[in-house]
């Protein structure tokens with residue numbers, strides 16, 4: 001089974017690439033957020049356990065998350081493999097995943113990092129403005145209004161939510177980048193890390209990612 005891990009900071013475009021890669025490779029994209037929601041909805045034992053933690057506002061332990069992931073990997077549509085999107089988030093989750101896969105004589109075959117420098121991430125994540133009247137969205141560099149501070153569509157004032165302010169985004173990003181770096185180090189040490197330049201256009205990033213994984217002959221000979 002092919003287990004591909006897609007890594008990237010918030011704003012790096014990882015989620016978009018996970019969807020595109022899933023289509024190209026004919027593998028399901030598995031995101032832990034979706035797993036949680038499905039397991040809770042279906043009331044599986046692990047789903048109920050996860051809900052208990054989430055209801056208390058506590059972090060769901062790695063064993064519970066990995067357990068849900070393994071149940072998902074056992075589903076028929078995952079028989080050829082999966083693309084993991086958003087997991088592992090920490091070194092201990094990466095280690096827990098390795099152990100669980102090893103018990104099934106499987107391993108992470110590639111960890112693909114969509115790499116974007118912190119300054120660029122900050123610009124992407126923090127430049128968002130919303131209009132006061134209708135919530136029309138703009139971005140300082142990617143999609144600026146014709147007149148600064150005024151909505152093109154309805155003429156109302158543009159405001160920035162606290163969550164989109166640079167100082168708030170920077171503090172949150174620094175924490176997230178620290179955890180990502182740990183996971184990247186883990187896979188680099190395992191010899192399965194490949195990084196692509198996430199500043200290139202979306203289609204170019206997709207091609208670079210496919211170049212990273214297509215040469216592996218095992219997947220071609222064992223469809």
Ligand SMILES: [Zn+2]
Pocket residue numbers: 131132133134135136151152153154155156
């Ligand atoms: Zn507007």
